[in-house]
Amino acid sequence: MNPSSANVAERRLAPPSLAISTVIFALRPSEKSGRPTLWLPLVRRIREPYKDMWALPGGPLAHDESLQDAASRNLRETTGLTPHYLEQLYAFGGLHRSPTQRVVSIVYWALVQPTEAALADESENVRWFRADRVDELAFDHKAIVEYALWRLRNKMAYGSIAYHLLGEYFTLAQVREVYEAVLDRQLDPANFRRHIKATPEIEETGEYLQGGKHRPPRLYRFTGTPGLGPDNRSTP
Amino acid sequence: MNPSSANVAERRLAPPSLAISTVIFALRPSEKSGRPTLWLPLVRRIREPYKDMWALPGGPLAHDESLQDAASRNLRETTGLTPHYLEQLYAFGGLHRSPTQRVVSIVYWALVQPTEAALADESENVRWFRADRVDELAFDHKAIVEYALWRLRNKMAYGSIAYHLLGEYFTLAQVREVYEAVLDRQLDPANFRRHIKATPEIEETGEYLQGGKHRPPRLYRFTGTPGLGPDNRSTP
DNA sequence: CCAAAAGTGTTCTTATTACACCCATGC
DNA sequence: GCATGGGTGTAATAAGAACACTTTTGG
Incomplete structure (x- = not known):
């Protein structure tokens, strides 16, 4: 051979x-x-x-x-x-x-x-x-x-996943930028913020992002669970 | 050893x-x-x-x-x-x-x-x-x-999957029974039929299911593709 | 004619969209 | 004060749920 x-x-x-x-x-x-x-x-x-x-x-x-x-x-x-x-x-x-x-x-x-x-x-x-x-x-x-x-x-x-690409605190405009980057299309800021604020996993903080050129936006926090899939006992 | x-x-x-x-x-x-x-x-x-x-x-x-x-x-x-x-x-x-x-x-x-x-x-x-x-x-x-x-x-x-549990021809009531069996809850027949008829993959045939006790229901056909997932070039 | 499923219409509620408008800040 | 993004209000539209009603069959 x-x-x-x-x-x-x-x-x-x-x-x-x-x-x-x-x-x-x-x-x-x-x-x-x-x-x-x-x-x-x-x-x-x-x-x-x-x-x-x-x-x-x-x-x-x-x-x-x-x-x-x-x-x-x-x-x-x-x-x-x-x-x-x-x-x-x-x-x-x-x-x-x-x-x-x-x-x-x-x-x-x-x-x-x-x-x-x-x-x-x-x-x-x-x-x-x-x-x-x-x-x-x-x-x-x-x-x-x-x-x-x-x-x-x-x-x-569909799901609440964008937050895992951001830090612990974020503004709603930053979340929108994530969506726009990933989905590759513009989103209406007014409607988008309402949409996000309606999700229960989003928590408003008393903090504001300082140092910008304009009105300081409020900071939010994500309180949801990362885990998905059968191994982690949840929903893929 | x-x-x-x-x-x-x-x-x-x-x-x-x-x-x-x-x-x-x-x-x-x-x-x-x-x-x-x-x-x-x-x-x-x-x-x-x-x-x-x-x-x-x-x-x-x-x-x-x-x-x-x-x-x-x-x-x-x-x-x-x-x-x-x-x-x-x-x-x-x-x-x-x-x-x-x-x-x-x-x-x-x-x-x-x-x-x-x-x-x-x-x-x-x-x-x-x-x-x-x-x-x-x-x-x-x-x-x-x-x-x-x-x-x-x-x-x-979400998707058009129920039809794969049925034969080639089926009535809208049969589709509803599939949904009810799998989801384990009753669905409104009137709204359900409208919902299904709105899917483009559902085709009305000229045939009717005979032999029932009541008004013979029309038969429909599914014309969509079964394939999903990356191997089959489509959407999981 | 009656019972029952097939199939249609109507109303009410809720989510989505588009867009006008006010607010607060840096410069 | 003005430009700019942050943030709110509102009207139009689309989608969904609830349910009354008509149609067609077997018995």
Whole structure:
């Protein structure tokens, strides 16, 4: 049996390997307008296949960690960040995702706060990209990012998720900017503020944001629960 | 190294094994009222762990089949059915789901038509249960069934999914019965029919259902697409 | 004719949208 | 005082719930 047929046999017989990857979203100011836009960190592959291409942070699942812990860990390892929101996205298991072996990837998606995101590690092999402008990535990661973005938009339109992209205190205009950045359309400020104020998880504080050029806006706080999904006992 | 420490070492070092399971829903007439209710087939375990307990149909992932194909296969193997709707539910990967080894299960959920479900294989080791009355199952399968049921209810409230539990032709009252069975509450017939007729995927036929005791209701047809999820290029 | 489900109309309530307007601050 | 974003009011429209009413069948 020569080496190449050994590889073929190995591939046929070995069980599919299991990996965890994470799509990490954070707000950063756009270079041009300065308005907040969605970004995500990618890592450069240093090995074949897809050597030198950008890919989602990820890696194998350790024997003694849960799926979510693994996602949390590779988020911390690549960016130094801890997520304020972390949820399973999907398990991708197509036969030809990787040219060298069969890989099943369980992908999570995360939201991190902008104050943290600004401090995130960046290096030769870790760089942030605009979420709506990713070019070709390794494996099927471009499709995964697009799906994660679709899911984020969907959740934002229904659930109370935007707050996980903001700090503890925020103005209603900041919440609106998050919606506008993610959904990519303008929203009526008057109606939007009423809409948000109607959600019970939003609490008015006595504080105001000082230092702006105009009337100081009131600061609010989010009192809802981050957790979702069957593992966290709630609603995906 | 004695056998028991060998097992421990094996468990620590072996990668988590990967399995596919499926929650299969179908409508069947209730024994009492005769009204349609939700049922699902379970299989009896013939080996440890959880020997003799009921469990979701499932098994390992073959090296040359996609995740969805595997789900479709174990659906066919246990019940003889082909699903009219099949979608990924969630990947369960808790550390202690199985007492003997670490198992990550990628779970799908399916809807099958009642005409088929009536013919489904049933045997000593395959039996149908009412979906809202499952008792203790093997592993974490009870929680999985409850989560699948939650997801079905959620999708039914928003999307066009009820039709996959019905045959090709159906009356609006039958659609309403599906909603009432799944959501477990009465719906106003007048408002419900308007709501359904407003969906563009519902097509009126010239046919009427004959043989009833009263005025023959018109038959309708569903013209929408079943597919969802990133693998099928659409919307979960 | 009567019972019962099929199917239509009408009213009331509530959410969404568009947009006019007032308020408070820095400059 | 004036420009600007913060914040409130209001009228028009759309969507949903409640329920009275007409139609068509089998018996």
